[in-house]
Amino acid sequence: MMTDLAAQLAGACLAAFEAEGLDARWGAVKRSDRPELADFQCNGCMGAAKQAGMNPRELAAKIAPHIADNVAVARVEVAGPGFLNIVVTDAALSAGAEHVRTDDKAGGQAAFAPEKIVVDYGGPNVAKPMHVGHLRAAVIGDTIVRLLRFMGDDVTGDVHLGDWGLQMGLLIIAVMDEQPDLPYFETDNTGPFPTAPPVTMDDLSRIYPSASRRSKEDEVYAKRAQQAVAEMQAGRAGYRALLKHFINVSVAALKVDYSFLDVAFDLWKGESDVDPLIAPMVADLKVRNLARLDDGAWIIDIARDEDKKDMPPFMLVNSRGATGYHATDLATIVDRVEQIGPDRILYVVDARQSFHFEQVFRASEKVGLIAQDRLEHLGFGTVNGPDGKPFKTREGGTLRLADLNTLALEEATKKIGEAKLSSDMSAEERGVIGKLVARAALRFADLQNQRTTNYVFDLDRFTSFEGKTGPYLLYAAVRIKAILRRAADNAHKAGAIVVASDEERRLVLALDGFALALRLARDKRMPHYLCEHVYGLAQAFSTFYAACPILKQEVEPGLRASRLGLCEAVLKQLETGLSILGITAPERM
RNA sequence: GCACCCAUAGCUCAGCUGGAUAGAGUGCUGCCCUCCGAAGGCAGAGGUCAUAGGUUCGAAUCCUAUUGGGUGCGCCA
Known part of the structure; x- marks a missing residue:
């Protein structure tokens, strides 16, 4: 396999440093900062000489001939305090260009140690239309998937829908209030239920914001939503059927937006998909004494002695018996470990979630799922308006x-x-x-x-x-x-x-x-x-x-x-x- | 209060292991089309790299403090 000139020169250069009994890392070669003087440069002589107590220019003079041996090199000069300026031959450049023209990777190279990687990005919520903030997760995540795949990694991209939390409860009761006669709300009805969805995406986009707003002011309403989530999570058939409809209607709409941006996913899994894994997981953690009861909630202690900041416990099951995104995220790792067995999982999610992910990663390591250093939160910043604050429309709302x-x-x-x-x-x-x-x-x-x-x-x-x-x-x-x-x-x-x-x-x-x-x-x-x-x-x-x-x-x-x-x-x-x-x-x- | 992120040209941003004269874009000034796509190219002006110390032969880059901005911190996700 042919490598790029910079890497070829670095190879020659680091061998030269090793021959002098110095660390190979000093052999790094980069494009010249002074194109009028050279094509490439190596700055390692200064650092290496300092560490070894040598004269940098003398060291550079020793290294230079080793590099000059390379067929691609026209000349090497020692400059300033000990820079090595390297000029390559026209023939080497010609060959390099020819390689790019004929190579199926156009001069790019596969990674040295490809890995099996799951990338979790997107993270749209069911029923909530995506806004500008979702642009970043989608575009960055999709690009990272393409990049890793191009470089030889075995990649699985997962959208990880938000379809399990309180917003589902809000939707259920909001639809219930609008259409109380639907079969989904009959307590003892175990189905089958209609295959046609009772709501459109427009309905959902209208219902959710108002329900969300109301739940913040109306305590009784909020309680009903919490109750509905608990029942849905407990398996109430009508609610589960409704959930499926919400997901299907939302996914169809999400695909339209994603396809405009050419963003794709291998898996369209959501939080609800790991529901069957949660109960066994919780039971297992109890048996192994990794989870304990605290104020009516099942938690995992993840604080460490060396912590300089407060580290609240990991909320496995809350005091109402419901599970939130701590539990689903952990169960999702269980699912990925079992189904895919990745070397690494990357989460492309808003930087504001970094604390949450630190909790999830600690919990994962503590329960022996996958080591913390194999889980990476790739946080990103916000999309701001001209005023430097998170982007809003002229009317002050979020832009879809x-x-x-x-x-x-x-x-x-x-x-x-x-x-x-x-x-x-x-x-x-x-x-x-x-x-x-x-x-x-x-x-x-x-x-x-x-x-x-x-x-x-x-x-x-x-x-x-x-x-x-x-x-x-x-x-x-x-x-x-x-x-x-x-x-x-x-x-x-x-x-x-x-x-x-x-x-x-x-x-x-x-x-x-x-x-x-x-x-x-x-x-x-x-x-x-x-x-x-x-x-x-x-x-x-x-x-x-x-x-x-x-x-x-x-x-x-x-x-x-x-x-x-x-x-x-x-x-x-x-x-x-x-x-x-x-x-x-x-x-x- | 504690933790994390950020501060570079008028504006929007790059700057990999610490290295030579800190780079782009935009805006401004001046050039370059009687045939290759001028939606382009070339040149110029514009910076005490937030501030003050420290480490080093050498700091935008590493360390400490300060100022200023953003974010997060047990049952919403």
């Missing part, structure tokens, strides 16, 4: 994801219409392209931010074709496709890539960074590294394109063939990278 998708589509369509190039397109084609542009805008805008930070939502900026946006990336890809189409029309074929000009060198060096970007994105579970790479690649291409003519008359055939080959390599890597981000480029736009 469905409405957000529509707004993005309208904005994208408008901007496509402003360009001259779409004038000969049919309405359908414009519709398809508008959707791809809107999706690229939303996904890239979200993913380019470091996962853990909040970001400011600005639809106008996200959908712009100028700047660091999804549409710009699409434009870059579409432009390359147009060149290749024209080339094909004129029977110009791509040929051996020969790197010569400065812009070509920079472009191929950009291509070389793909493997590293993927590695960083996977190791840190941070998709923005990939966004940075893809954007940098598109920029390097634009610079190349402006400086290096391809199809113009005066370009001699060999050079044209080489540059067309480079175009193919760039397009391939660009589309590969974009596909991991869940972004698809049209043929034209």
Whole structure:
């Protein structure tokens, strides 16, 4: 398997450090910060010399010849306090570009130690329409699934519906009040029940907010909801049948929103699916003395002596005999361990849940399910409005994801219409392209931010074709496709890539960074590294394109063939990278 | 009160093991289309990296304190 140049050089470099009796980690090689001086650099000599009590420049002078031995290296220089500046040969760059063009991973590489991983993302609640906050879980989770899968991990993505808590009780009593004669509410009716749902998604979106509001003011109403949840969880047939309807109606609506964003799941499981596992789990924990009764509730003590903060116990079963998301999350781990047996479970959930997950992870370890360090909460920040506070509509309410998708589509369509190039397109084609542009805008805008930070939502900026946006990336890809189409029309074929000009060198060096970007994105579970790479690649291409003519008359055939080959390599890597981000480029736009 | 996250250009954000002159985008100024998609490219101005100490030959990056902003902390999920 061929590796990227940076990794090849690092290999030579770390061997050189080892030969000097120093730690291999000093051999790290990265792209040069000073492109006018070199292609790559190694900074390890300073640190290693310090630790070993050596002179850094002398050490660098010893290491340099080892690197210079590598066939890919044109020259190595010691600079400043002990930097190693490495320039690679044009031939090595040419071969690298050729590799990207022909490799089925476009220069990306599989992980060294692939794992079996479950990714839990999405987490929409039944009956509650998704809002802007759900965009992040969906897009980040989906991208991480694509990324891990691309790198060879065995991945299962699970939506993990919220369908077991108090909101189900609220829905049950709200429907009961509206349609008291339905068979679901007859105490002794054990079914069968009608197969057609008694409510639509619109009904649910209307009912839930009002029921939720009322439960906060009306204690009697809240008690009824709690009672309904307890009965549903206890297995009351009519309520279970109603729950199934709620889930089915909601899932159909969720799929519409997710599909707009091209977000997919392998499993559509929910909290309710682990219900059968809860009773045996609780019984087992009691027998093993891991759970104890406290104030009428069954809890697991998870506090540790070294804790610096309060660590309330894990609430297995509350004093009313009901189970909440502590129990379902733990039971979900039981389910995943039994059904899938993963090395690791990742939770892509709002950062505000970090305390909850610490509790769940501690409990999991304590009861011997899966070690705490195999469970990762990949928290993310909030989506904020221009005021820096969580995004609200002008009326002050939350913006629904469905409405957000529509707004993005309208904005994208408008901007496509402003360009001259779409004038000969049919309405359908414009519709398809508008959707791809809107999706690229939303996904890239979200993913380019470091996962853990909040970001400011600005639809106008996200959908712009100028700047660091999804549409710009699409434009870059579409432009390359147009060149290749024209080339094909004129029977110009791509040929051996020969790197010569400065812009070509920079472009191929950009291509070389793909493997590293993927590695960083996977190791840190941070998709923005990939966004940075893809954007940098598109920029390097634009610079190349402006400086290096391809199809113009005066370009001699060999050079044209080489540059067309480079175009193919760039397009391939660009589309590969974009596909991991869940972004698809049209043929034209 | 305790714990966690954050503070980088007017604005929105990058910055991997501590390293050379802190980078993009946007906005502003000036260039570049009689055929490759200008939705582009090139150049310029713009920063005491919140503040004060410390570790180090070297700190946006590591440590401590302070200020300012966000979030969470037993039966809602």
